[in-house]
Amino acid sequence: MTTLLVKHAHLITMDDHQTELSDGGLFIRDGFIEQVGPTASLPTEADEILDLTGHVLVPGLVNTHHHFYQTLTRAVPAAQDANLFNWLKTLYPIWARLQPEDIFISTSTALTELALSGCTTASDHLYLYPNGSKLDDEIAAAKQTGLRIHASRGSMSLGESKGGLPPDSVVDDEVSILKDSQRLIETYHDPKPGSMVQIVLAPCSPFSVTSDLMKQSAKLAREYGVHLHTHLAETEDEEQFCMQMFGHRPVGYMQEVDWVGDDVWFAHAVWVNDEEIQVFAKHNCGVAHCPTSNMRLASGIAPIKQYRAAGVNVGLGVDGSASNDGSHLLAEVRNAMLVSRVKEGITGYSLSNDPNRKLMTAREALYLGTRGGAAVLGRKDIGSLESGKCADFFAVNLNRIEFSGMHDPVSAIVFGQPVRVDYTVVGGKFIVKEGSVVTLDEGKLIEKHNKSARRLLS
Secondary structure, eight states: OOOOEEEEEEOOOOOOOOOOOEEEEEEEEEEEEEEEEEEEEHHOSSSSSEETTEEEEEEEEEEEEGGGGGGTTTOGGGGGGHHHHHHHHHHHHHHTTHHHHHHHHHHHHHHHHHHHTTTEEEEEEEEEEEGGHHHHHHHHHHHHTTTTTEEEEEEEOOOOOGTTTSSGGGGOOOOHHHHHHHHHHHOOOOOOTTTTTTEEEEEOOOOTTTTHHHHHHHHHHHHHTTTEEEEEEESSSHHHHHHHSSSSSHHHHHHHTTSSSEEEEEEEEOOOHHHHHHHHHHHHEEEOOHHHHHTTTTOOOOEEEEHHHHOOOOEEEEOOSSSOOOOOOHHHHHHHHHHHHHHHHHTOTTTOOOOOOOOOHHHHHHHHIIIIHOOOOOOOSSSSSSTTTEEEOEEEEEOOOOGTTTTHHHHHHHHOOOOSSSSEEEETTTEEEEEESSSSSSHHHHHHHHHHHHHOOO
């Protein structure tokens, strides 16, 4: 048995009572929280003691949507100023050159970035497998880095020749997709509390897979009790595509192919109407809100306040690192708060006209990044700092120039410019310590990653 005592932090628990302690801490045993409370109430001895005086301590952030492999194609000149469909068409031929080692290296890079931003659990959506690449490559890299992962077996089966968006060179046949999906679930999926790996079935999008694959994936996922994930209603282009191809708007199409339920969450879900928000609420579908990517690709602003008012679970995602060009989840918390306020302004928000309408707060944005994300992924063991839950957290030292003059330690890390966190702990184990990743050599990783990135564009 191993124990860790964390003390003297400004602690935000994200429990049901939104408990905050100005001098709080945790007592951790074998990866799970045993006690939470004021420092004076905790045991005084442990195998390791971490004094977080001057730090804010927060539950580990949960990333609900990403494409790790895209760290290799950030800021590609030809794709810098394109909307979603043109951006994809530019990058598909480059992604077709990916090798298995690229999947491993890009996963390591993305997870390192995420850990340095306070993330402890990440969902990734890998939907193309060129040149022998496998989801196994990603899972192996995640094991080395030390973060929890929800590894999505993505897929594309509807190529250009059949009316889809991706070139035929990056699509697979549906029999092999379903066979590999079953293999991955049986090999890696762990549904137990504290699990480090869970498998998700994730056909890429309405414009890259067939209706039959959507239905068969849903059937397979429910046989094994795993979750389902896909892109949905990201842009107006997609809405027009679905109407022409399937005779439904995107949400209606999901209903048609049995893709609604508490085991389903959608990335983006920007272009939805009030009736469709109620569909999500009725069926307990989740949403991965990716504000930075939506701004980068000019996709729009998701109706997050309306989702939350309807009772829809909403988490945050950094999305692909070629449509965000970074994997900083604490920055996503900040942008979620700010873009929500922009949307209020666009829709004519006025406190004087309606005092009951309120702007999204820093704590609400942090909730999306923690409890919200855990709910979207169907995890009851993460997202808050409570007895019996996983010992996943991050801490930021407030004694730095960026936070000087800040009067609220919790809001400081959201309103302030995003920083590299000082500590990230997953299951009681340090991933980031004193601002550095301890599970791998960051310098060597950068060198390998840049070499792979240059090869893809050569």
